[in-house]
Amino acid sequence: MTLLEARRIEKTFGRTHALRGVSVAIESGEVVAITGPSGSGKSTLLHCLSGIMCPEAGEVHYDGRRIDTLDEAARTRLRRDAFGIVFQFGRLVPELTAVENVALPLLFNGDGREKSATVARDWLERMDALDVADARPGELSGGQLQRVAMARALVTGPKVVFADEPTGALDSLAGEKVLGLLLEAARVNGSTVVLVTHDNQVAAHADREIVVRDGAAAGVVA
Amino acid sequence: MSIGHVLLGLLTERPKHGYELKREHDDRFPGVKPIAYGQVYATLQRLERDGKVAVSGTAKEGGPERVVYEITSVGTDEVRRWLAEIEPPAPYVSSALSTRVVLALIVGGTADGYLLRQRAAHLERMRELTARKNTAGISAGELLATDYALHHLDADLRWLETARQRIGELTKEIRP
Known part of the structure; x- marks a missing residue:
């Protein structure tokens, strides 16, 4: 079943045509890698699929519903309820501890402080990061930051996990470990995973690759 | 990559017979093509002729009696010298x-x-x-x-x- 779909979407930034009519369809439970050289439009595609930004033309559908026409508040709710997002450098709140960062999406969703902290610790443990639960982001290594960021992305049990170069700042063994934890947790959760990467070894963890070149899907390779 | 150096390297641990060397070669270098049994024996005989290994006895582990080889000081020097070298970086890879x-x-x-x-x-x-x-x-x-x-x-x-x-x-x- 198609869970997420972009239909001929276009996006420009000033004079740059970042996406030129891209169409992709992602099945429920798939792990898909979106690859392509720097500036190919792969991150823009992820941002459009995840409702972070809206394309100027074309449509984005999630779970049978068009999402690119939703207003900002509705898209924020959708991201909070159904999506988990991991960025290259974690993007954690620097003033909060690791466990507070992971608990944040649960608190936004109205869960109590104590319950949120308990669930957050459980996720840190699953990401092999419980030992840094009370540390602030500034005190963490790159690998630890990403584990915490992944725990935060997975804590709400999202239907789709979007990851934009999740191992880009890590060396290959640390990256492999972190990616393995993410994919295993997503598998257990039954989450669909959309990975943006320029790293072929990361792409090799996916079931399927979508190659983006010059703002277009150059070939959907099974 | 010389198979002689590989066998010498494996023999630095302890004396071994040919079948053991074949098995260890295939287990420890899983990315490499398995070595033929005949090639192990031919190489051991050449190494023995050159004084790099010597027969140290025989072993019988439920099967046929097997000749056990040990590395000599000449062999040990040879494998150490070889390890001090590098593999030449290929000037052109497969085109x-x-x-x-x-x-x-x-x-x-x-x-x-x-x-x-x-x-x-x-x-x-x-x-x-x-x-x-x-x-x-x-x-x-x-x-x-x-x-x-x-x-x-x-x-x-x-x-x-x-x-x-x-x-x-x-x-x-x-x-x-």
């Missing part, structure tokens, strides 16, 4: 991919389709190897060999992307 790109341009005027198909084939192989790495109980030796294969395929894929970016220049040269 099969490069040849196909050039011929695709000569014959059809475009290599885009070939580059995408080759990428898909390489990535499919990388997926198989990645899945193998995630198999429970995989040995560290097999992990190392699989990593080696993955890094080489990755290098090919990066080259394929560079080739795609150079296609314009190459087309001008080939079809001015």
Whole structure:
């Protein structure tokens, strides 16, 4: 079943045509890698699929519903309820501890402080990061930051996990470990995973690759 | 890579018979083609002739009696000297991919389709190897060999992307 779909979407930034009519369809439970050289439009595609930004033309559908026409508040709710997002450098709140960062999406969703902290610790443990639960982001290594960021992305049990170069700042063994934890947790959760990467070894963890070149899907390779 | 040096290296641990050496070779170097039994014995005889190994006795472990070899001081010096050297970096790696790109341009005027198909084939192989790495109980030796294969395929894929970016220049040269 198609869970997420972009239909001929276009996006420009000033004079740059970042996406030129891209169409992709992602099945429920798939792990898909979106690859392509720097500036190919792969991150823009992820941002459009995840409702972070809206394309100027074309449509984005999630779970049978068009999402690119939703207003900002509705898209924020959708991201909070159904999506988990991991960025290259974690993007954690620097003033909060690791466990507070992971608990944040649960608190936004109205869960109590104590319950949120308990669930957050459980996720840190699953990401092999419980030992840094009370540390602030500034005190963490790159690998630890990403584990915490992944725990935060997975804590709400999202239907789709979007990851934009999740191992880009890590060396290959640390990256492999972190990616393995993410994919295993997503598998257990039954989450669909959309990975943006320029790293072929990361792409090799996916079931399927979508190659983006010059703002277009150059070939959907099974 | 000389099989003599590999056997000498394995013999530095303790005396071993030929069958044991074959088994250890195949277990410890899983990325390498298994060694033929006959080749082990032929190599041991050559090493014995050159004074690098010597017969230290026989062993019988439920099967036929086997000749056990031990490394000599000449052999130990030889393997240490060899390990102090490096493998020469290959000046040109396999150019099969490069040849196909050039011929695709000569014959059809475009290599885009070939580059995408080759990428898909390489990535499919990388997926198989990645899945193998995630198999429970995989040995560290097999992990190392699989990593080696993955890094080489990755290098090919990066080259394929560079080739795609150079296609314009190459087309001008080939079809001015």
